[in-house]
Amino acid sequence: MQYGICNLNIVPVRVEPDDTSELVSQLLFGEQIKVLEKRKKWSRIRIAFDHYEGWVDNKQYLEISEEDYCLLESSAEELAVDLVDFAVQPNSQQLTPLSIGAKLNFIDRFQLQFDGRKIIGVQPKEHLLETAYLYLNSPYLWGGKTPFGIDCSGFTQMVYRLNGYHLFRDASQQAKQGEALSFIEESEPGDLAFFDNAEGEIIHVGIIMRDNYIIHAHGKVRIDRIDHSGIFNVDSNQYSHNLRVIKKII
Structure with missing residues (x-):
């Protein structure tokens, strides 16, 4: 089994391995996945959070180890809470856009710095x-x-x-x-x-x-x-x- 993490803001998850195929869900930055099948251009994946399956472009995620995947699974989610924010690569000042719900647990692994608002753990129902x-x-x-x-x-x-x-x-x-x-x-x-x-x-x-x-x-x-x-x-x-x-x- 191979594992991966989304390193882009919003990545389409499709029914079939084709850019014109129906969109069924999306990966947000920082979400981890299991790679069920890997082809030359496409991977059939299972999203860790909700076990949803579909196809993503191989260029739109990074492979991670099983150890890192399990660590992400066992950690409380740290999520960006502003509608739009960004992370910065300190050396180059290159920006990575982040949408609300981006997962920030491994952001340091991407050599990125995030200074925006985030939320961790369970909040009151109201x-x-x-x-x-x-x-x-x-x-x-x-x-x-x-x-x-x-x-x-x-x-x-x-x-x-x-x-x-x-x-x-x-x-x-x-x-x-x-x-x-x-x-x-x-x-x-x-x-x-x-x-x-x-x-x-x-x-x-x-x-x-x-x-x-x-x-x-x-x-x-x-x-x-x-x-x-x-x-x-x-x-x-x-x-x-x-x-x-x-x-x-x-």
């Missing part, structure tokens, strides 16, 4: 919404995980991750976590609401707010009304998503 607001108006991007483009489950995963909690990558996977609630009235800000299609498949997720509002990624990260039927879009004045279940994760 901090979830404060983090969610940072992504407001971020454009929707299937497979995205940053303020420059993010999907619904990438949004919820990153908000929870930045507060020290673990969510899986897809909405259908996240829906299997936590404790189901019977009514919206039982929910607290920070709980997750899941929505299904006509076939009963979970296709969307958002974060419950106070007073029957929800923040979610739909076209952009936005705030809408929610009731027992689903999400009521305040711009179109119609329901956009059918409520399936509300889950208390923490």
Whole structure:
């Protein structure tokens, strides 16, 4: 087994080993991976944080030892918390851009210096919404995980991750976590609401707010009304998503 770490700001993870293939997720700076298969140009990888699999360009990660991989796995995450920041190479003053959620645990191994704000460990549940607001108006991007483009489950995963909690990558996977609630009235800000299609498949997720509002990624990260039927879009004045279940994760 080979191991790697992302040494660039945002790296696409694709369905197939091709630059035109569908984006399914992204690697952020400092994330570690297992290399399941390596070809001339592409590697099939498994992301350590959520075990998501896909293909990345071999030029867009660095190999690390199993020892370093295990060390990263066992260490509390140190994550950048500003929307955009940078690290600097002291000798050359060359800058490396960093997006919110960049993992900083091994940054010294890249001979980089980071003087920005970071967060370590578990934060109180009430901090979830404060983090969610940072992504407001971020454009929707299937497979995205940053303020420059993010999907619904990438949004919820990153908000929870930045507060020290673990969510899986897809909405259908996240829906299997936590404790189901019977009514919206039982929910607290920070709980997750899941929505299904006509076939009963979970296709969307958002974060419950106070007073029957929800923040979610739909076209952009936005705030809408929610009731027992689903999400009521305040711009179109119609329901956009059918409520399936509300889950208390923490």
